[in-house]
Amino acid sequence: MRDDAMPTPDPQELLHWYDRHARALPWRVGPAARARGDRPDPYRVWLSEIMLQQTTVAAVRDYFIAFTTRWPTVEALAGAEDADVMAAWAGLGYYARARNLLKCARVVTQEHAGRFPQDHATLLTLPGVGPYTAAAIAAIAFDDPQTVVDGNVERVMARLFDEHTPLPAAKPILTDHAASLTPRDRPGCYAQGVMDLGATICTPKRPACGLCPWRRACAAWANGTAAELPKKTPKKRKPTRLGIAYLARRVDGAWLLERRPDKGLLGGMLGWPGSDWAEDAPQEAPPIRAEWKTIAGEARHTFTHFHLRLTVKTALVPMERQPDRGEFIELPDFSPADLPTVMRKAFDLAQGT
DNA sequence: AATGCGTGGAC
DNA sequence: TGTCCAAGCAT
Numbered sequence: 001m002r003d004d005a006m007p008t009p010d011p012q013e014l015l016h017w018y019d020r021h022a023r024a025l026p027w028r029v030g031p032a033a034r035a036r037g038d039r040p041d042p043y044r045v046w047l048s049e050i051m052l053q054q055t056t057v058a059a060v061r062d063y064f065i066a067f068t069t070r071w072p073t074v075e076a077l078a079g080a081e082d083a084d085v086m087a088a089w090a091g092l093g094y095y096a097r098a099r100n101l102l103k104c105a106r107v108v109t110q111e112h113a114g115r116f117p118q119d120h121a122t123l124l125t126l127p128g129v130g131p132y133t134a135a136a137i138a139a140i141a142f143d144d145p146q147t148v149v150d151g152n153v154e155r156v157m158a159r160l161f162d163e164h165t166p167l168p169a170a171k172p173i174l175t176d177h178a179a180s181l182t183p184r185d186r187p188g189c190y191a192q193g194v195m196d197l198g199a200t201i202c203t204p205k206r207p208a209c210g211l212c213p214w215r216r217a218c219a220a221w222a223n224g225t226a227a228e229l230p231k232k233t234p235k236k237r238k239p240t241r242l243g244i245a246y247l248a249r250r251v252d253g254a255w256l257l258e259r260r261p262d263k264g265l266l267g268g269m270l271g272w273p274g275s276d277w278a279e280d281a282p283q284e285a286p287p288i289r290a291e292w293k294t295i296a297g298e299a300r301h302t303f304t305h306f307h308l309r310l311t312v313k314t315a316l317v318p319m320e321r322q323p324d325r326g327e328f329i330e331l332p333d334f335s336p337a338d339l340p341t342v343m344r345k346a347f348d349l350a351q352g353t
Numbered sequence: 354a355a356t357g358c359g360t361g362g363a364c
Numbered sequence: 365t366g367t368c369c370a371a372g373c374a375t
Contacts, residue, residue, distance in 0.1 A: 052371040093359030
């Protein structure tokens with residue numbers, strides 16, 4: 001609970017902090033350019049926000065530069081081949097984002113004349129754009145005073161207001177608090193400022209309260225509860241699943257790969273043909289007749305909701321033999337870098353690297 | 354509305 | 365090693 005004697009958090013103080021501490025990032029307009037009236041490119045704001053969903057700035061940076069170099073406009077991205085975009089996204093995770101990214105680029109290009117909608121409600125209709133991303137685009141690209149609520153904002157609000165209700169039940173309460181603070185002036189900078197504060201000062205563990213511009217107005221600081229907030233409902237432990245991956249190499253160097261269905265785990269990505277992944281010992285399911293050799297050890301990988309231990313089998317097959325599943329892809333049409341991480345781990349194990 | 358969906362870094 | 369965590373969305 002907040003003590004009534006405590007000052008209210010001042011959005012302007014946060015903006016001043018942001019002006020002094022904002023990190024230079026490839027999708028941001030620097031202070032000098034902004035002072036000249038430059039606005040961020042909505043395409044770059046949108047692309048960065050999609051990539052940043054549940055993903056750290058450090059992981060996104062190089063992907064963002066690669067994407068904007070190769071596809072500088074939403075029209076260019078809309079015209080890309082699906083396989084090229086999926087390959088470029090490989091390693092970033094949550095692959096539904098990449099499929100929705102392409103869908104969204106094509107909708108914006110074909111149904112909105114290549115211009116991103118500016119209002120929250122229309123932005124929400126775009127594939128892959130939810131409440132957070134719609135608010136972020138409206139605020140950052142168009143200076144619309146929308147309330148942006150991500151994990152950082154939830155944490156900052158839980159501490160400012162010393163809210164002990166556990167997430168996700170606390171979400172509506174924290175959203176109300178965030179809305180009460182959103183300024184009409186520079187809402188885009190403010191939104192990025194609160195998120196930067198959460199990422200660098202108001203961190204999940206060992207928050208640097210001594211450096212916080214909102215310390216005097218923070219109820220959790222006053223009560224000594226900052227480090228234990230926000231409360232979260234406990235999560236379930238992850239089960240372990242087992243599987244087999246079959247890495248067939250044709251004598252000309254081509255690899256046998258399979259495009260995974262759009263829905264579900266690693267949807268739309270290339271992968272090695274294999275068994276199902278289940279808690280019981282996997283059934284043999286070789287995709288082509290061959291002398292299969294089992295590689296010592298296993299490829300281990302952890303997904304959102306289970307651990308995987310993958311047995312890797314390899315075979316060398318003659319030119320004329322036809323696979324039951326998948327298709328051979330010759331180099332350089334295929335690179336291991338095009339694979340999701342679990343498949344690349346299987347490849348690395350087979351190569352002895 | 355609870356669940357499924359990746360990955361890499363910090364500790 | 366394990367656990368938690370990150371600028372969430374779709375269903």
